[in-house]
Amino acid sequence: MTGSRAEAAYSRAVAAFSTPTLDLLHGRFAPFVVASLSILFSADRAAVPIADAHAELSEILDELRRADEEDADRRVPAGSGRDVCRHWVRLGWLVQQIDDDVEVYRLSAHAVEALEIAGRTGGGRTRVSNSRVRTLLEAVEHLSDSAEADPVRRLARLREERAALDAEIDRIEESGRADPLDDEELLEEAENVLHLARELPADFTRVAESLKLMQRDVVAHLRRDERPTGEVLREYLQRAQDVMQSTSEGRAFAGALRLIGDPDRIDALTEQLQGLLRQPFARMLDSSQRTELDAIGRRVELGVEEVLAAQRRASHVITGQVKTHDPLRDRQIDDLLRDVMAGLHAWGGTGTVADPVRSMPLVDVGHLRQAVSDIRPPAAPAPLADAGDVEFLDVDTRAWGGPRYAELEAYVAGLGEEFDLAQAFTDAEDDTRRPVDLVGLLEIAHRNGMTEGSEVSVVEALRPDGTTRRFAFRAVTARTTKEEAHD
Incomplete structure (x- = not known):
């Protein structure tokens, strides 16, 4: 029985030491690997571009080799930073990925775990502290509560917790002190x-x-x-x-x-x-x-x-x-x-002569589309239909065109020296109260000279199809002609 237990324990230990985690910590250059990976990667630098990692690791190698040239072969591995990184990828300590079209290195889970073990071991003594034991006890208690199926026991535990909280609240309210733990x-x-x-x-x-x-x-x-x-x-x-x-x-x-x-x-x-x-x-x-x-x-x-x-x-x-x-x-x-x-295997024998391929076999691709070499059409086009057979829509295309400048300028000429643009547009004929005519009227006013007020004018434009649109703009007082604007 003892022998079987020892053999099983030994097998588990062998399996553990065959993992990349312990392989990293147990290797010949383990201190160099731990130091280099801790320099290359940090909490704010989880991924490093491959080119940057090769360059930085080469600098680390050169620095350590110069520091102790006689013992350099025992401290650091041979090769460049690129060679060492590729070796670490094969061992499962680094992982290659593509992030935002850039190839990067990331630490594998085994490497992260190895760095955590090394940091915890080298970070000082490990204490069986009150905090750590309480964390364990609270975790066990939470697990027990989560697995509890008896509602009576669950309610009793919750009432105990509520009573403890109420007592703590009463104590702080009476004393006015929080009493934190000591340092x-x-x-x-x-x-x-x-x-x-x-x-x-x-x-x-x-x-x-x-x-x-x-x-x-x-x-x-x-x-x-x-x-x-x-x-x-x-x-x-x-x-x-x-x-x-x-x-x-x-x-x-x-x-x-x-x-x-x-x-x-x-x-x-x-x-x-x-x-x-x-x-x-x-x-x-x-x-x-x-x-x-x-x-x-x-x-x-x-x-x-x-x-x-x-x-x-x-x-x-x-x-x-x-x-x-x-x-x-x-x-x-x-x-x-x-x-x-x-x-290839059949041709691989000694003395085997392979007939050369003198021409490629033809592929049966079926009927291909053919280009017409004669530029003349194959037949005359169909005759045009008689005008009587064509239905023309009764649409005044000019009504949908741009501003009617001639009518607008004649209309403005009879408005006196100055006029309110909004009122002039409202009093105009229906065929010159289109939205484009409002633009044309503003253009004429700007050309002849105009003054903008602080109030807002609102006008209603009439489109050729009978629909209306409302426009708002700052009140404009316009002149009739340029000559009058200079007098």
């Missing part, structure tokens, strides 16, 4: 918050990677599918719509998103963190802890954006693949490739 206890609480926050990036990245793996699985199954295209289309489009519910990580994130996906909640979290940094106990935190505490809100926001971007990308890829998927064409291509490979 040492608040420091423990802050360290517990930092401990919980360090696990978030790996969780977010793990969800995003699970969505990407699901996308690859769907596309791979789609390419191998031999069912009718319509059936495949319905199944995979539905799966693309429910991509967040297709994995356990996605379902867990969907539940967490209801808590942290609200922008108001993120803003409130940021304000709370900034308020904590202004408290006296915050002076007991070192600079790195203060920076990390201040970045929690941004880290949560970036994590949510990363998962949602992975969800949109997976839905887009799956939908596009389904729309362009053609099983018949794929089978034809597979058969053609197999024939080509079989032909």
Whole structure:
């Protein structure tokens, strides 16, 4: 029995050390990998353009090699920044993606988890604090309450909580004091918050990677599918719509998103963190802890954006693949490739002579459309119909034209030295009260000289089809002619 337990434990340990997380921390250049990745990536820089990452990593390599030339081979790997990054991609520590038409590197979930372990281990002692134990107890209590099916027990627990809250409210109202915890206890609480926050990036990245793996699985199954295209289309489009519910990580994130996906909640979290940094106990935190505490809100926001971007990308890829998927064409291509490979193997023998292809086979494309070389039409056009057979509409096309300047200028000439433009337009004949005639009247007034008042004039224009439109403009007093405007 002991032997079987030891063997099982050893197998679990071997499996754990074969993961990219422990492989990163256990490797020969683990300190260099952890240091470089922590420099390249941060809470505000989740993705780095590939060219920038290669250049920055080359600078890090050169700097460390110059610092200790004799021991450089033991401290840093050989090769350029580009070579090292590509090696990290193969090991599963970096992930290549395309964001906004730019190819970038992102940390894999294993790398994020390894950096979190290294940071927690190197960040000082881990204390079994009151805050951490209380967090565990509260989590167990919440789990127990959530699983409770007896309404009597559930009501009793809720009444106890309400009584405790009422007692605390009464105490504060009577004493007028809030009595916060002392600085040492608040420091423990802050360290517990930092401990919980360090696990978030790996969780977010793990969800995003699970969505990407699901996308690859769907596309791979789609390419191998031999069912009718319509059936495949319905199944995979539905799966693309429910991509967040297709994995356990996605379902867990969907539940967490209801808590942290609200922008108001993120803003409130940021304000709370900034308020904590202004408290006296915050002076007991070192600079790195203060920076990390201040970045929690941004880290949560970036994590949510990363998962949602992975969800949109997976839905887009799956939908596009389904729309362009053609099983018949794929089978034809597979058969053609197999024939080509079989032909190559047949020609591969020693002394085999292959007849050269002297001409390409003709393709039967059927009847092609032919161009007419004779520019003359094949037949005379049909004769025009007699004028008596054509029905002409009784429409005065001139009535729909522009302003009638001649009639307007003759009309204005008889209005005296000055006139109110709105009144003049209202008193005009119906055939010169069109909207375009109002424009023409304004043009004549501007040419001869006019004065605008502070009041608003309203006129009603009559269109040729009998409909009317109302126009409003600042009151205009116009002159009759240019000569009179200079007198």
